[in-house]
Amino acid sequence: MNHPKGGFFIFAYMFDYKSALKNVPHKPGVYQYYDAVGELIYIGKAKDLRNRVASYFNNDNYKVNAKTKVLVSKIRSLTFTIVDTEIDAWLLENSLIKKHQPKYNVMLKDDKTYPWIVIKNEPFPRIFSTRRLIKDGSKYFGPYPSVSMMHHILDLIKDTYPLRTCNLALHQTNIKAGKFKVCLEYQIGNCKGPCEAYQSEESYNHYIEEIKDILSGKIGNVLKDLKAQVTDEASQLHFEEAHRLQSKYDLLERYQSKSTIVNSSITEVDVFSIASDDKISFVNYLKVMHGTIIQTQTIELKKKLDESDEELLSIAISEFRTKFQSTSKEIIVPFEMELEDENVKFTVPKQGEKKKLLELSQKNVLFFKKDKIDQYEKLNPEFRTDRLLALMQKDLRLNDLPRHIECFDNSNFQGDYPVSAIVVFKDAKPSKKDYRHFNVKTVEGPNDFATMEEAVYRRYKRLLEENEPLPQLIIIDGGKGQLSSAVKSLKTLGIYNKVAIIGIAKRLEELYYPGDQYPLYLDKKSETLRIIQQLRDEAHRFGITFHRKKRDQGTLKTELELIEGIGKTSAQNLLRHFKSVKKIREANEAELLQVINTKQTKSLLSFFQQKSSSQ
Known part of the structure; x- marks a missing residue:
C-alpha cells in the first residue's frame, strides 16, 4: 500500500480494529482509512486519536449513521500521524485531504485560481495583478475572489499614486548611465520619471509603504499622514501641493467609507458563518483589518458522511486561513467550537460590532446558498423536488x-x-x-x-x-x-x-x-x-x-321542469344528452325528438320562443 510518509511518527497494519486500537495513542493527530485494494478512502483529525477511531466501530454509531456504516464496512487498514496540538491536526488534515481527495471526505468545490495583487521585489516596485505566486521575495495581497473588487483597488492605486508600469531594470547604475528616457506616462502625469532620476527611490518607496497599508486594511494610518501633510503644505503657502494632497485624501476617504463596516478598533479578525442543506453546506469568510473587510469568499462543501456543521466549519476555517495566509488571533464563529489553541481565540458574539460582522457574514452565506440552489434547480428539477420534500418532512x-x-x-x-x-x-x-x-x-x-x-x-x-x-x-x-x-x-x-x-x-x-x-x-x-x-x-x-x-344543473333542471309536459326525469335526460340549457335551446325538433316525445318537444320549443321574444 502507498501510505504517506514524512517527518511524522506513523504506524501501519492490516485491519483488525481491536488489535489496532491497542497501538493508537491518546494523542492529537490525523488518521487515514484504506480499503481492500489499499486505496485511501477517508482522512480525519482527532483531539484524541484512540477515542475517535474507536467511535467508528461503536455499535450505536454503526447503526445510526448509514453512510458511516458503508465507510466502516470498507475499512481494511489504517495509518495515523501524531502531531503536537489539535490545531496542527486540523491543518494537516486539510492539507492531506486537498492532496489525496479521498472518496468519503467532504468535497470542497472551489477549483478556481483567484488573482492576487503583487508588489514586485525590485527597485521602484511595480504593482499589478497575477494568478501565479512566485517565491522571489515579492509581496502578495489576496487572493481576490471578486475580480472586479481587485480591479477597483488597482484603479484606486493608479488614480492616487503615480507609479511606473514599464519593465525596465531600474538599477541605480543603469539610471546614472542614462540608459533610459521618460515615456508618454511621464508626459501625461501618470509617472514621475524615476528612469531619468526625476524621482528618488526614497520618495517612490514612500508611496509603496502607503499602498501596503491600504492593501492591509490600514487606510486610517495613510489618511492621518495625508491630513498632516495637507496642513503642513498649506501653512507654508504651497497651495498647489496642498490641493493635490487633499484630492488624494478625498479619494482614499471615499474608498474607506465604502469599505469600513465596523469600528476600526476591531484590528484583525476572521469571521465565518455556515448554511447547510441535506447534501451541501456553504461557508462564508470575511477577513477584517482595522474595521475594513479586505477579503471575502463563500465556498461550497459537498457532504459525504452526514457531517455536522461544526465538522464542516472546521474544514472551511482551515482551508480559508491557509489560502488567505491569515494569522488572525481571533476567529468569530456562529456557535461554540471544540477546537482549542492557545494562539487562537474562538468568539461567538452576542451583541455589538462583532455580532454585526457575524450577521453580515450570515447574510452573505444565505444569499450565496439561495443563488446556488436556484442554479441547481434550473439545471436539475429533481434537486428542487427532493429539497422541498425534505424541507416539508x-x-x-x-x-x-x-x-x-x-x-x-x-x-x-x-x-x-x-x-x-x-x-x-x-x-x-x-x-x-x-x-x-x-x-x-x-x-x-x-x-x-x-x-x-x-x-x-x-x-x-x-x-x-x-x-x-x-x-x-x-x-x-x-x-x-x-x-x-x-x-x-x-x-x-x-x-x-x-x-x-x-x-x-x-x-x-x-x-x-x-x-x-x-x-x-x-x-x-x-x-x-x-x-x-x-x-x-x-x-x-x-x-x-x-x-x-352541480348547483347550476339543479337550477336549470328546476327551470326545465316548469315547462308543461317536462318532468324531473325528462329534464335529467335532456341535460345528460345536451350537457347545457344553451345547447337544448339551440337544438332543432329532430334532435329533441331523440330524447323526448312529440308533445314535450312542441312545448319546449314554444317555451324558448316565448322567452326569446320577451327579452
Whole structure:
C-alpha cells in the first residue's frame, strides 16, 4: 500500500480494529482509512486519536449513521500521524485531504485560481495583478475572489499614486548611465520619471509603504499622514501641493467609507458563518483589518458522511486561513467550537460590532446558498423536488418524505348541493388525473364535519379495496372539527397510524395535528406553507367548480321542469344528452325528438320562443 510518509511518527497494519486500537495513542493527530485494494478512502483529525477511531466501530454509531456504516464496512487498514496540538491536526488534515481527495471526505468545490495583487521585489516596485505566486521575495495581497473588487483597488492605486508600469531594470547604475528616457506616462502625469532620476527611490518607496497599508486594511494610518501633510503644505503657502494632497485624501476617504463596516478598533479578525442543506453546506469568510473587510469568499462543501456543521466549519476555517495566509488571533464563529489553541481565540458574539460582522457574514452565506440552489434547480428539477420534500418532512415533523399528498375540501350553498373534492400532489406538483369529487350521499343539511367524514371514508375505503398506495400526508381544509371527523374515518378503516394527517385553518394559517390542542405556525415565507396553501387553494378551486356545476344543473333542471309536459326525469335526460340549457335551446325538433316525445318537444320549443321574444 502507498501510505504517506514524512517527518511524522506513523504506524501501519492490516485491519483488525481491536488489535489496532491497542497501538493508537491518546494523542492529537490525523488518521487515514484504506480499503481492500489499499486505496485511501477517508482522512480525519482527532483531539484524541484512540477515542475517535474507536467511535467508528461503536455499535450505536454503526447503526445510526448509514453512510458511516458503508465507510466502516470498507475499512481494511489504517495509518495515523501524531502531531503536537489539535490545531496542527486540523491543518494537516486539510492539507492531506486537498492532496489525496479521498472518496468519503467532504468535497470542497472551489477549483478556481483567484488573482492576487503583487508588489514586485525590485527597485521602484511595480504593482499589478497575477494568478501565479512566485517565491522571489515579492509581496502578495489576496487572493481576490471578486475580480472586479481587485480591479477597483488597482484603479484606486493608479488614480492616487503615480507609479511606473514599464519593465525596465531600474538599477541605480543603469539610471546614472542614462540608459533610459521618460515615456508618454511621464508626459501625461501618470509617472514621475524615476528612469531619468526625476524621482528618488526614497520618495517612490514612500508611496509603496502607503499602498501596503491600504492593501492591509490600514487606510486610517495613510489618511492621518495625508491630513498632516495637507496642513503642513498649506501653512507654508504651497497651495498647489496642498490641493493635490487633499484630492488624494478625498479619494482614499471615499474608498474607506465604502469599505469600513465596523469600528476600526476591531484590528484583525476572521469571521465565518455556515448554511447547510441535506447534501451541501456553504461557508462564508470575511477577513477584517482595522474595521475594513479586505477579503471575502463563500465556498461550497459537498457532504459525504452526514457531517455536522461544526465538522464542516472546521474544514472551511482551515482551508480559508491557509489560502488567505491569515494569522488572525481571533476567529468569530456562529456557535461554540471544540477546537482549542492557545494562539487562537474562538468568539461567538452576542451583541455589538462583532455580532454585526457575524450577521453580515450570515447574510452573505444565505444569499450565496439561495443563488446556488436556484442554479441547481434550473439545471436539475429533481434537486428542487427532493429539497422541498425534505424541507416539508422536517417542518411538518413527518416520518416519511411526503411524495404523495392529498387535500380535502367541502362546498355547499346554504346547505344545498353539498360536495367534497380531493386534489393530489405527487413530488410537490399537481397530479390532476388523480383529482376526485364526491356527491355527498349520507349527509342531509349543512353538516361540514359529517361531509368530511364521509368523503375521507369513501376515498380510502376505495384505495384499500383496489390495493392502491396510500398517501404519506393528508391535509384537511379546516380546523379541529373537520380534522377530528377525518381522523374518525381513518380509525374506522384501520389506517390512522399509517398516514400522517393535519388540518389547516384559514384565518391564521395555523396547522393542527390530531390530539394536539396547540397549532403549529410556520413562517409566512416558508416554502412548506406555500405548498400547503397551494394544495388548499387548488382543492377549494376544484371543489367550487364542481359545486357550481352541480348547483347550476339543479337550477336549470328546476327551470326545465316548469315547462308543461317536462318532468324531473325528462329534464335529467335532456341535460345528460345536451350537457347545457344553451345547447337544448339551440337544438332543432329532430334532435329533441331523440330524447323526448312529440308533445314535450312542441312545448319546449314554444317555451324558448316565448322567452326569446320577451327579452
